[in-house]
Amino acid sequence: DLGRRGAPALVALTGAAGGAGGIATSIAELPVTITVIMHAIRNAAVAEGFDPDDPAIRVECLRIFGAGSPLQRDDGVNTSFIGARIAMSGAAVSKVVASVAPKLATALGQKLMAQAVPVLGAVAGAALNTAYLTYYREIAEIRFALLRLAQTHGPERVLSEFQSAVKPIPLYRA
Template identity: 30%
Template sequence: MSAKLPVLYQPGLSGSDMESLRTAVAALERQSFAGRIARLAGRKVGIVGQSLPPEVHQAALNAAQRALTVALNVALSSLEGAPRGDTTRFHRRLAAFAGGVGGAVGLAGLPIELPLSTTIMLRSIADIARNEGENLREPETGLACLEVFALGGQEDENILEGGYLAIRGLLAKSVSDAARYVAARGMVHDSAPALVRLLSQVSSRFGVVVSQKAAAQAAPVLGAISGAAINLAFTEHFQTLARGHFTMRRLERLYDPAMVRAEYARIAREEGYWEAPAGA
């Protein structure tokens, strides 16, 4: 049997791909969900630091866990049936509708509304992934879609050194183990250790944004903003992250991944998204 030929990457990013990378860095590092809500309200709104009653905070975390469990099953079973083409606006309208229905009953509707909104977002994320050349039949692609929900959990607007790349590094082993499990078994068992570990890591970060969403819906200063508008901002936030994430994965298929990540880090520091290393 002949030896497997090495993958030959292009030596450097083309001009258009460098611009795509810069756009991806901005999408992944520039803004938080809290920042979106502040802009929506037209003022500085401190929802990040706002303390929710412990039972509401726990309910938000539980809702995030359940929503991601539903999303995992969808991600590994039926994404291939996602509509083709750019369905961004369609999914935004669906999410706004779900948010409006949930907002009508207040925070008590979060356990029902969030799984629906998360599944709608997942379908939109899958559409973005496919438009960037991903194969939705591959378990790894479904898990990469799930990863997006872990990318929006920064606590504030100050992004620490590492940003997106650090989060991917933290998730890498869990994603790899989960992909191997699904490929070997050909089915999804939520209780499988590899999937439980990945869900735990993703939900801990997704829960931050869900808590911010709950705080926004509960904040008196945002009372005039409908649940539909908040859910629209919620969906747009993760769509933006998905575009950056799958642009990165596309570039890593075309070029040496280490080189792409090094360029990403250079741009992130150059643009001031990351703190410069000590002594730099």
């Protein structure tokens, strides 16, 4: 286990190495970065008492990874925990993967473009990898905490409270 500090250091290092070498090394470092991010997501599940090898939790990990990037607008995926349970059929898993793939391609395309120039690529690669890890870790912590609360207090109540907590406060007086 890399821990809270080891994971960001590793993804920063791989991002810098990948960015310094241009597109070819950026592509080569992606599997390491993705592995570290997925491990962080799985650790968030474990921290909330879930078994990361449970098929439903694996699907939830994929959903979290499919949430996009910190560079995209929130599409409400962080409240989808109350959705119907996915049956673990091949078709259901294929559907999840199909929904994750386009978002992942967009996020990775943005990352690769930023890493195209060696010196700037090294800095951008380190910063982007760290930002992505932080983002996915935080989303995973929130999602699995909400899932745990939903099991205890019911999904409708948790969703209602969550929506109230994140409702924007008007900046003007009526």
